[in-house]
């Protein structure tokens with residue numbers, strides 16, 4: 364079949380707008396009349412710099428990214444950022460504590476309140492720091508699906524399970540299956556210092572769980588994170604994985620310390636990860652712990668390619684960046700800006716909602732045939748997970764085969780959970796969603 368005969372509901376890589384791919388075909392052969400293709404131009408060339416600047420500008424406009432934030436392009440996928448988040452934010456936490464310990468101990472030694480001489484200062488600082496790391500370093504994770512679970516497991520692998528506080532364990536709360544977000548009153552976030560606790564270095568959540576079809580309806584009200592203009596040093600840094608709902612709705616960027624997402628769902632093809640990071644977490648405002656300090660306190664030293672400060676300092680060109688991937692992302696975002704005009708991301712948000720309503724609407728009409736997996740209050744607009752006839756394997760196979768015949772493809776659920784998953788990313792057209800809704804009705808009526 365040709366592209367226009369297929370509506371692709373794959374979860375990622377996901378569909379891309381055909382006009383972008385058509386333009387890409389030309390760019391691959393001869394980019395901007397240079398006689399060479401976009402994959403062949405140097406990442407240090409003027410053209411490559413322009414590609415980067417354009418992509419950043421489009422994202423800034425779409426999401427109203429304040430100029431107190433930096434936008435980074437990296438490789439390593441969303442999974443790479445599971446690790447990068449830990450390396451970077453733990454390093455910042457450690458350096459802050461080291462400076463405080465240095466200040467305190469310098470004064471205490473001078474006043475004679477601390478025994479020893481100036482020569483002992485460094486050893487004393489590291490000793491105090493190590494004790495603080497062992498006792499007080501905590502990372503809070505809201506585990507509401509497979510991806511936040513993986514991120515929390517990576518944090519535990521890197522810094523030790525004793526430092527990871529699973530503040531929400533949605534699976535345990537829901538009989539062993541993901542599908543709910545427990546009420547905020549039940550979350551066991553690490554108490555802040557003012558509440559007598561150690562405070563948390565970060566609060567991590569996945570805004571949209573791709574495998575389980577669970578999306579935060581809005582920013583959780585109970586997690587007041589560290590704000591840009593906040594002098595409250597004790598407030599945690601909020602980190603969100605938006606891989607699978609990036610640029611699909613309005614986001615108040617200021618509430619987050621870090622937002623990241625792999626490009627391969629709503630933004631582009633697989634190959635780049637986008638990180639929106641508050642500039643105050645980068646030098647010169649923030650300082651990272653030196654490798655020597657991290658080693659001394661038994662914490663891991665991250666690879667340089669995941670070091671946000673290094674990537675930011677080099678405008679994402681510390682090492683070879685796949686410029687083609689950035690170009691695709693830039694084209695997709697420029698296309699949204701053009702399509703929605705002054706509505707910007709709100710235009711996309713309305714359409715995402717409309718498409719999701721069409722599909723959920725059809726599913727809800729036939730409760731004897733379909734069962735939407737997650738709770739109604741947390742249904743994802745992006746990944747619509749459901750079972751057919753209670754998850755009967757043969758019937759689900761038949762359902763998928765019938766869909767394929769109509770050109771509705773990519774509907775098989777994730778291998779870990781089975782069932783059906785209709786991924787409703789930005790490049791899925793309203794027509795595609797309507798066609799799927801019609802098929803859902805027809806299938807249900809024929810049974």
Ligand code: PLP
Pocket residue numbers: 375439440441442443510569571572573574604605606607625
């Ligand atoms: N986070 C979410 C929400 C995802 O959906 C995915 C992949 O599907 C990942 C992280 C991992 O991304 P990657 O495969 O780019 O490492």
